[in-house]
Amino acid sequence: MEQVTPNIWTETRVRGCNPSFVTTSDGVVVIDTPQLPTKAVAMRTEAEHHGPIRYVINTEHHVDHIFGNHWFKGAGTVVHHQGVHDRFMVVFPELDPFAYALEAIPTDDPEGAALVPDRETYYADLNKYGLVFTGDLTLHVGDHTFQLLHTPGHTPGQAAVYVPEERAVFTGDTVFCDCQTWLMTSDVDQWIAALDRIRALDVDHLIPGHGPVTTLAYLATQRAMLLEWKTAVAVAVANGWSREETVARVNFADRYPVDIGQGYMMDYIQRLNAGSLWDKLTAVQVSAAP
Numbered sequence: 387m388e389q390v391t392p393n394i395w396t397e398t399r400v401r402g403c404n405p406s407f408v409t410t411s412d413g414v415v416v417i418d419t420p421q422l423p424t425k426a427v428a429m430r431t432e433a434e435h436h437g438p439i440r441y442v443i444n445t446e447h448h449v450d451h452i453f454g455n456h457w458f459k460g461a462g463t464v465v466h467h468q469g470v471h472d473r474f475m476v477v478f479p480e481l482d483p484f485a486y487a488l489e490a491i492p493t494d495d496p497e498g499a500a501l502v503p504d505r506e507t508y509y510a511d512l513n514k515y516g517l518v519f520t521g522d523l524t525l526h527v528g529d530h531t532f533q534l535l536h537t538p539g540h541t542p543g544q545a546a547v548y549v550p551e552e553r554a555v556f557t558g559d560t561v562f563c564d565c566q567t568w569l570m571t572s573d574v575d576q577w578i579a580a581l582d583r584i585r586a587l588d589v590d591h592l593i594p595g596h597g598p599v600t601t602l603a604y605l606a607t608q609r610a611m612l613l614e615w616k617t618a619v620a621v622a623v624a625n626g627w628s629r630e631e632t633v634a635r636v637n638f639a640d641r642y643p644v645d646i647g648q649g650y651m652m653d654y655i656q657r658l659n660a661g662s663l664w665d666k667l668t669a670v671q672v673s674a675a676p
């Protein structure tokens with residue numbers, strides 16, 4: 387794992403999100419768990435080398451941030467926003483999280499296959515129960531402060547974790563650094579407000595959900611990408627393009643690669659990003675009577 391500050395370690399170079407941990411004078415706080423089973427087991431061992439794990443925070447409900455919770459059973463208290471809790475490993479029409487997690491194993495973690503229980507066992511023993519919050523939450527662990535900021539946009543239950551003592555923020559997928567942005571489950575306007583909230587923090591290190599560790603300066607690039615997507619689809623709608631035509635013609639595949647191990651999903655991301663924005667921009671807004 388990569389050491390970012392004296393107390394922060396993260397992993398940006400394996401398939402899945404950037405799972406991380408912070409060491410304190412009273413144990414360790416894990417932020418998102420590795421999607422690949424052998425990486426999850428290895429990270430738990432590495433984290434526990436620095437002391438007992440006090441909390442396992444999930445920044446969002448997407449499977450690449452929560453699937454590995456299974457291998458952290460009994461290691462501290464799971465913490466996440468109500469919005470994560472409500473969607474934790476829930477099968478949606480666009481994605482079956484268990485099947486999607488298994489899809490990565492033959493190519494990215496063949497040895498991990500033996501560690502994965504069958505679906506029934508996995509769901510019977512879901513490591514999602516602990517501390518569930520709405521709004522923001524502050525945790526004090528040893529000499530460190532963990533401010534969990536509700537920053538919806540990429541997902542409804544999104545949280546950023548601000549650690550002032552390390553001058554660092556873990557944004558989760560509110561930031562995709564130098565890789566493709568997934569926005570099919572998103573509210574772009576909320577997402578931009580989330581970027582503003584993070585920009586107001588006094589930090590030197592920004593640990594994104596995907597891609598290399600960066601700084602607050604990258605927030606402007608992420609904002610531009612969101613606005614480009616939304617504007618391109620808004621122009622398509624204004625031109626009277628159908629959903630099919632919009633999906634066929636609006637594409638940002640040339641802008642960035644997909645994060646590690648998911649290159650084969652480029653087309654899927656482009657289609658779902660464009661299609662979901664078209665759906666939202668053409669939906670009839672019904673406002674309640676005053």
Ligand SMILES: [Zn+2]
Pocket residue numbers: 446448540559568
């Ligand atoms: Zn995500």
